[in-house]
Amino acid sequence: MGFRHERRRWVLAILSDVASATGVWVHYCLTQDGTTSTVYVNGAAQSVTDSGEWFNDMATLDIGVLGRRAFSGSYWTDGRIDEFGIWSDDLSAVQIGLLYNSGAGCPYSAFATDCGVPSGDNLNISDSLPANNTQFNTLIQHFNITVNASEAFTADFYVNDALNQTRSYGLGIDVLADFNLTFTNTTEETLTYYFYVNTSDTNHSTGVKTVHIDNVFPQITWTVPDNTNTTVIAETLLTNIFLQDPNMFSYLYNITRPNGTQYHTSSNATLTGLTNYTINDIVSFVGEQGEFNAFAEVCDGHTDQNITIDSVLINNVTLEVEDEGDSINVSMLDEEDTMSVSYIEEPDKVSFGFVSDTTTSTEEFIVESNHYIHILDGLTQYEGHLVMGKKWMDFETDDLSSVNILRLTDYSVQVTVTKLTSTDEWDFESIGELNCRNQSRSFLVHVPTTGNNSQVLSGDLSPYLLNVTMNTSYYTTANATLYWNGTGYPATATNTSTHFYFNYTLTIPPLMSDTNVTYYWNYYLGTTEFNTTSENTTVYSPRISNCTTNPTQWVRYDIKDETFETLLNGSITFLFNYYNGAYTNNFNGLMTDNSTFPICMYPSWGNFSTDATIQYQTSEAGYTSREYQTIGFEVYESNRTVDLFLLEGATDITFHIIDDSDNNLQGVTVEAYRYRISTDSDVLVETEATDAEGKIILNLASGTTFYSFKIYDAEGTLKISTARFKLI
Numbered sequence: 001m002g003f004r005h006e007r008r009r010w011v012l013a014i015l016s017d018v019a020s021a022t023g024v025w026v027h028y029c030l031t032q033d034g035t036t037s038t039v040y041v042n043g044a045a046q047s048v049t050d051s052g053e054w055f056n057d058m059a060t061l062d063i064g065v066l067g068r069r070a071f072s073g074s075y076w077t078d079g080r081i082d083e084f085g086i087w088s089d090d091l092s093a094v095q096i097g098l099l100y101n102s103g104a105g106c107p108y109s110a111f112a113t114d115c116g117v118p119s120g121d122n123l124n125i126s127d128s129l130p131a132n133n134t135q136f137n138t139l140i141q142h143f144n145i146t147v148n149a150s151e152a153f154t155a156d157f158y159v160n161d162a163l164n165q166t167r168s169y170g171l172g173i174d175v176l177a178d179f180n181l182t183f184t185n186t187t188e189e190t191l192t193y194y195f196y197v198n199t200s201d202t203n204h205s206t207g208v209k210t211v212h213i214d215n216v217f218p219q220i221t222w223t224v225p226d227n228t229n230t231t232v233i234a235e236t237l238l239t240n241i242f243l244q245d246p247n248m249f250s251y252l253y254n255i256t257r258p259n260g261t262q263y264h265t266s267s268n269a270t271l272t273g274l275t276n277y278t279i280n281d282i283v284s285f286v287g288e289q290g291e292f293n294a295f296a297e298v299c300d301g302h303t304d305q306n307i308t309i310d311s312v313l314i315n316n317v318t319l320e321v322e323d324e325g326d327s328i329n330v331s332m333l334d335e336e337d338t339m340s341v342s343y344i345e346e347p348d349k350v351s352f353g354f355v356s357d358t359t360t361s362t363e364e365f366i367v368e369s370n371h372y373i374h375i376l377d378g379l380t381q382y383e384g385h386l387v388m389g390k391k392w393m394d395f396e397t398d399d400l401s402s403v404n405i406l407r408l409t410d411y412s413v414q415v416t417v418t419k420l421t422s423t424d425e426w427d428f429e430s431i432g433e434l435n436c437r438n439q440s441r442s443f444l445v446h447v448p449t450t451g452n453n454s455q456v457l458s459g460d461l462s463p464y465l466l467n468v469t470m471n472t473s474y475y476t477t478a479n480a481t482l483y484w485n486g487t488g489y490p491a492t493a494t495n496t497s498t499h500f501y502f503n504y505t506l507t508i509p510p511l512m513s514d515t516n517v518t519y520y521w522n523y524y525l526g527t528t529e530f531n532t533t534s535e536n537t538t539v540y541s542p543r544i545s546n547c548t549t550n551p552t553q554w555v556r557y558d559i560k561d562e563t564f565e566t567l568l569n570g571s572i573t574f575l576f577n578y579y580n581g582a583y584t585n586n587f588n589g590l591m592t593d594n595s596t597f598p599i600c601m602y603p604s605w606g607n608f609s610t611d612a613t614i615q616y617q618t619s620e621a622g623y624t625s626r627e628y629q630t631i632g633f634e635v636y637e638s639n640r641t642v643d644l645f646l647l648e649g650a651t652d653i654t655f656h657i658i659d660d661s662d663n664n665l666q667g668v669t670v671e672a673y674r675y676r677i678s679t680d681s682d683v684l685v686e687t688e689a690t691d692a693e694g695k696i697i698l699n700l701a702s703g704t705t706f707y708s709f710k711i712y713d714a715e716g717t718l719k720i721s722t723a724r725f726k727l728i
Helices: 093-103
Strands: 002-004 009-011 028-033 036-041 044-050 123-125 134-136 140-149 153-159 162-169 172-182 188-198 203-205 209-214 219-224 231-233 236-238 240-244 248-256 262-268 276-279 282-284 290-303 311-315 318-323 326-332 338-346 349-369 373-375 386-388 391-393 400-409 412-445 449-451 455-457 461-469 478-484 487-490 492-495 499-507 515-525 528-531 535-540 543-545 552-561 570-580 583-594 596-602 607-618 626-636 640-646 651-656 669-676 681-689 695-700 706-712 718-721
Touching (some): 028 093, 162 172, 219 412, 373 400, 386 412, 552 570, 583 596, 607 640, 626 669
Parallel strands (some): 134 209, 552 640
Antiparallel strands (some): 153 188, 188 203, 188 209, 219 240, 236 282, 248 262, 492 499, 570 583, 607 626, 706 718
């Protein structure tokens, strides 16, 4: 190596008698003592020459060129040169031998003291790897240290304070003591480790470090909405989403409308210490319909190993981090004492540091975020652990004594860091991103429409209806059953291109008293089962009564003179057999000392039927009692009046009703109508049914009065209607 005046360049000229084999590393060293230069090859002196003066001009230094015509380009070395160094003093042959170190090499910084072995000691060790509080997703993880030992040594590897492995090594420089642990793809654990290295007369140990093995992503198990995107709901979504992770931290749950706007959201960022959690939000969809989307995201307490930060910058003396809607600002409390701010972006974190104008053992920092800042310091293994949004940060640093955190607001904290010794450099471990997993599911909200009567009568035929929207993306078949008062009634389905219609006409059981009944629809859309909200209907028991009990009048009976149509004072004895479908009941009694007799009903809106037999008479002389009978007389709220006629001086007329075979017909009703010339109308004056002998006796006027008759069979069907004629 020399300075060529004709080219004003430094050149390296090494001449030796040792030929260099191709592909083999050779150690060269050139020294100068005055004007004497010596070449050492592989630690051995080869030649001594008089080379003149070196380093008398500061010009460009060319490395790897041979000969005085280096400028021609024909003498450059065809090979590799590594660990080139220049010393200001002439090296001794011993020192050069240490540098060569039998081919193992020796660090330049350590060779002068026996190649890294301190005087009086035969052992030293490097810092251990992996670094403290690092995280890995791996099935095999290596743990190692570098050892310099002048004699054979053993290395003990401790995991979680227990001896895990031991290995023996010979003496050497930069001996790599390497151990590995194997894990499964379901491993998620935090472990501590350290090394203990010893020779025959001395030993050293590394500090305890923490490593996280995270081979498990947070798990999300969907039950409702289901895992196959086929969930169909009506008015309420009973969420059931199971979250699982050995190191859980937070979750976010969103439901969006069909147009993408948010309909429901919930979150929890206080899951630290839990290994599982169930999201069981009850979400009402009353008045909604259509397809909705559910989104669930769960984060564990570790950091994502491959993050991308949108923006990291230094604004004046503040470190500003922006990413995916998360914002973090970090600064020293005393900004005027801040000399500089720096950061390093790594694959899994952003390391950051501050340099202050003063030297101190305690420094205060302000952390601000656009999210609520969760203080986890003391809850995890990280010093000064904070979480905001999906980001987390800590204040891990060398020579750390303590970290204290004071909350200023929901979105800002003051962090006080104390070191064991005073310094003006404050370098911290990381700003990272939580390890999160998210999934989405879709579900259908349909609106079932029911139709029914809120009040019915015992014995009614009452229709019940169910209508559900058809959606072939979620189901193509449907069936339904009406459950009324605990009894199931399968319904008939009508399928259209847009709806399923179900109906069932129920015969209301004959309940003898007013009863409140619960009913609902149980139905399946595809294989998904639903129940409509239970509804109530009141079943009313119809009644006929006097008007002191029920005020709704449906008929009034008046006793009148048949000839003059004037009211007569008298009494009635009655029997009402009323019914509605399978429901039957009766009402009988006596009313006296009046000419009008109102009869009432219940309920006021009811509509049912009755058969009636009424015997009536007057206390006035000359009148004979009569009987009034009717079949299927409708009972409903009205102001109907039925005249009960009595005839003074009546003649008993016997009717005998037989069939074609001369058999007596019982229960045949005969109605007698009297013709009134003044109104040219026929007025019902008497009605009665035949007895077991097929006979009835009617009290009628003979002579000049015209009558007509209608005869009904036992079922109430009109069989005979006569013309008017006189009874003689």
